Amino acid sequence: MADHYETLGVSKDASAAEIKSSYRKLARKYHPDVNPGHEDEFKAISLAYDVLSDPEKRRNYDMGGGENGQGFPAGGGFGGFGDIFETFFGGGGGQAAGPIPRTQRGKDALVGVSIDLKTAAFGGTVDLDVTTAVVCDTCSGAGTQEGTKIETCSLCHGAGSVQRMTRTLLGQMVTNQTCNSCHGFGTVIPSPCLNCQGDGRVRKQRTMKIRIPAGVSDGTRIQLSSQGEVGPGGGPAGDLFVEVMVTRHEVFHRDGDNFRAAVSVPMTAATLGATIPFETFDGTQDLNIAPGTQSGTVVKLAGLGAARLRSETRGDLLITVDVLTPDKLDDEQRELLEKLAQLRGEEAPRAQITTESRGVFSRMRERFAGR
Ligand SMILES: [Zn+2]
Ligand SMILES: [Zn+2]
CATH class of the missing domain: 1.10.287.110 (DnaJ domain)
Structure with a gap:
């Protein structure tokens, strides 16, 4: 056995x-x-x-x-x-099937919101138009016309299903079928609310103020509980998920917690060194170009990057420097440069081969590590 x-x-x-x-x-x-x-x-x-x-x-x-x-x-x-x-x-949650409740929890809703880089990095508030199901204010979710009531289904007597005999491989069996008269609810609405057709809810657009926490990035979802779709029969609302889309910024782009930007400096400044004013989200900062700065050098402004989500700390602002070679020289400038070339023994220059280990990228790494 x-x-x-x-x-x-x-x-x-x-x-x-x-x-x-x-x-x-x-x-x-x-x-x-x-x-x-x-x-x-x-x-x-x-x-x-x-x-x-x-x-x-x-x-x-x-x-x-x-x-x-x-x-x-x-x-x-x-x-x-x-x-x-x-x-x-029946697919149910652990009980034998009964009538389907007319009032049920609503679904979660997902909307996208477009924000700029600054708001993503430092947080802020944005207005967002959201369309979800809300409780019908004509019937307050009941689904009935004023003065009328929900009634027990006369076909299934409230069970929501009717029994049927069927023949199967295993012999004759009794199966339950959803009641056609009440669609499984066990109740009927003889006079449905004209505003919601008995559903107890209607779709409506509203404008919400959404608080964006500092440090969100493209694809971050903000969960607002009970702001989603109101359920059938005016049931409790699901949650609203707001998915963040960050628009491109002209100067800065996000690289994890860091911001990146690129600047060009004249050859003379890169050679002699200079302090150049640079506009950041934190106001004008001094960008220090060390004497002998090469193209591709990354200058770090520590702590001026994006806020870290759920943290007090911030990333860095990393600025890649491009050295501008002068063109359109006048006679005096040309003479000066020719003199400089002479002094440096560079009148007949030979190309210095860039190898993997001495290339621009390894130089960038060295510079970066040195700071
Ligand atoms: Zn209604
Ligand atoms: Zn029925």
């Missing part, structure tokens, strides 16, 4: 939830409509579930009361088939 616990693959002290979950998994796998040729397995797990899901039958079975629990006739007739079918076709 098969052990019902073994059949369902659960331990002797399995909870009702474990038994149900394991049963559902197996029933899906072996259901004759899905997987023909396993009728015996399906019967066995159905029987095991029938016994173990009923506390009294389970107790009886545990005490040695036999395969079927309380002297249940083997071979077909066990009464709970309708119940078993509901269990995995």
